[in-house]
Amino acid sequence: MPSGLTLIEFLRDRLYLTGTKEGCGIGECGACTVLLDEKPVTACLVLAVEVDGCTVDTVEGEATDGQLSDLQKAFVETGAVQCGFCTPGMIMSARGLLRRNPTPSDNEIIEAMAGNLCRCTGYEAILAAVRLAAAAVQPVAEPLTGETGTERRRFLRGVESTRKDGWR
Amino acid sequence: MLGRFDYQRPSTLPEAGRLLAGNDGPAAILAGGTDLLVDIRGRRHDPRILVDIKRIDALRRLNVDSAGALTIGAAVPLNEMIERAAIRRTLPGLVQAAESIATYQLRNRATAVGNLCNGSPAADMAPILLALGAHLVAWSQRGERTMPLSSLFVGVKKTALAPDEIAAELRVPAPEPGLRSRFLKQQRLRGHDLAVASAAGTYAPTTGVLRLAVGSCAPTPLLLEPIEVGRSSKAVVEEKAVRAVQAAMQPISDTRASADYRRTVLPVLVKRLVSDLLAEGGAP
Numbered sequence: 001m002p003s004g005l006t007l008i009e010f011l012r013d014r015l016y017l018t019g020t021k022e023g024c025g026i027g028e029c030g031a032c033t034v035l036l037d038e039k040p041v042t043a044c045l046v047l048a049v050e051v052d053g054c055t056v057d058t059v060e061g062e063a064t065d066g067q068l069s070d071l072q073k074a075f076v077e078t079g080a081v082q083c084g085f086c087t088p089g090m091i092m093s094a095r096g097l098l099r100r101n102p103t104p105s106d107n108e109i110i111e112a113m114a115g116n117l118c119r120c121t122g123y124e125a126i127l128a129a130v131r132l133a134a135a136a137v138q139p140v141a142e143p144l145t146g147e148t149g150t151e152r153r154r155f156l157r158g159v160e161s162t163r164k165d166g167w168r
Numbered sequence: 169m170l171g172r173f174d175y176q177r178p179s180t181l182p183e184a185g186r187l188l189a190g191n192d193g194p195a196a197i198l199a200g201g202t203d204l205l206v207d208i209r210g211r212r213h214d215p216r217i218l219v220d221i222k223r224i225d226a227l228r229r230l231n232v233d234s235a236g237a238l239t240i241g242a243a244v245p246l247n248e249m250i251e252r253a254a255i256r257r258t259l260p261g262l263v264q265a266a267e268s269i270a271t272y273q274l275r276n277r278a279t280a281v282g283n284l285c286n287g288s289p290a291a292d293m294a295p296i297l298l299a300l301g302a303h304l305v306a307w308s309q310r311g312e313r314t315m316p317l318s319s320l321f322v323g324v325k326k327t328a329l330a331p332d333e334i335a336a337e338l339r340v341p342a343p344e345p346g347l348r349s350r351f352l353k354q355q356r357l358r359g360h361d362l363a364v365a366s367a368a369g370t371y372a373p374t375t376g377v378l379r380l381a382v383g384s385c386a387p388t389p390l391l392l393e394p395i396e397v398g399r400s401s402k403a404v405v406e407e408k409a410v411r412a413v414q415a416a417m418q419p420i421s422d423t424r425a426s427a428d429y430r431r432t433v434l435p436v437l438v439k440r441l442v443s444d445l446l447a448e449g450g451a452p
Contacts (some may be wrong), residue, residue, distance in 0.1 A: 002169060003175035004171045006170060026206045027270070027271075027274050028271075028360060030271065040272060040276060042273045042277075045205045045274075045277065046201070047170075047175065047198075047205070050222075093273070112272055114271060114272065115270070115272045115273045
């Protein structure tokens with residue numbers, strides 16, 4: 001293992017796990033966020049040799065048996081994915097958050113996600129997605145009636161309140 | 169590939185000391201790597217060996233003793249410090265400084281000691297640790313020495329550490345009962361940014377002493393002379409503090425702000441600090 005190989009290079013170029021994206025290479029954009037021993041870190045500033053003996057979680061670990069995870073479904077549901085380039089990093093930051101704090105406040109979500117930049121969405125839909133996944137409300141398709149309708153309306157109110165308050 | 173360097177991961181301080189004193193080319197200490205690896209990538213630094221200190225148990229210690237005195241090992245990530253309840257309770261200014269640095273992900277790697285050793289006049293951990301009277305313990309094969317933190321900074325990105333020395337730990341003395349501490353950082357934007365100007369202060373109601381330190385306004389972070397508050401009014405103390413910072417600062421214009429802006433904003437930060445620290449019935 002060459003000492004100068006970064007974790008992101010190792011993941012993408014050696015393991016062909018190309019879910020993790022490079023945005024800046026200097027730790028400022030968060031696109032390359034992975035979980036290192038459960039902690040969100042930017043893989044561009046970790047050397048592959050440093051993670052000997054550690055666990056690394058990447059976005060490829062989210063879906064199981066072809067089923068999207070709760071977070072992935074929430075991101076799709078709220079429209080939090082536009083170009084998609086920031087999305088794996090966003091998901092991993094959110095995953096790190098929900099593992100250490102399953103019921104985060106809005107402020108806690110913002111602080112946890114503040115290291116992930118997005119040029120497309122304006123962030124509201126992303127925060128709504130994290131809120132949605134945290135509330136463990138199953139994203140559903142169309143109905144506005146019955147039990148699933150209640151869930152759907154609750155979700156829509158969540159998105160709307162995000163819009164009213166702004167992402168702050 | 170960031171570069172062609174060797175990587176060593178010693179498990180003891182003596183091993184690390186040998187590597188740093190060795191003849192295999194310039195060595196650099198790797199803790200969080202959030203400054204070092206960026207510098208290597210940007211070709212501002214070209215070490216032959218990286219000495220990873222994160223597996224040295226002695227450097228991972230974050231200890232608050234029964235009196236509240238703090239030991240921060242060189243390999244302790246900022247988030248670990250931020251999340252320690254005892255530190256949040258007794259030294260909120262220290263937590264404020266750490267929380268202002270970079271992003272959550274970077275704070276899982278970056279360290280307080282590393283922030284100081286980078287030697288930037290804008291180092292966010294410097295003002296509060298200066299005001300708290302912190303000391304730095306430096307270790308090498310030649311022995312161990314302890315210095316007041318103010319002695320560490322000798323110039324812009326220059327520290328008093330020898331090439332074979334490891335900054336091993338920070339020691340913060342037990343705070344006086346009811347000590348109040350604050351850190352204020354002026355940035356261009358909310359979120360990840362360097363300090364355009366910064367100020368930290370502590371006030372001990374039991375002794376009536378106010379300690380202030382400022383950053384990003386001189387070649388090094390500056391610890392100002394302590395101010396005896398006594399029975400002086402807040403206005404008088406503010407006046408003293410502003411005059412002290414104006415006399416000490418040597419701001420420059422750079423990509424982030426003009427010298428004029430810094431000259432204007434530092435007194436504002438200092439006044440806010442004094443006001444907050446002296447507030448009646450204030451919590452730590």
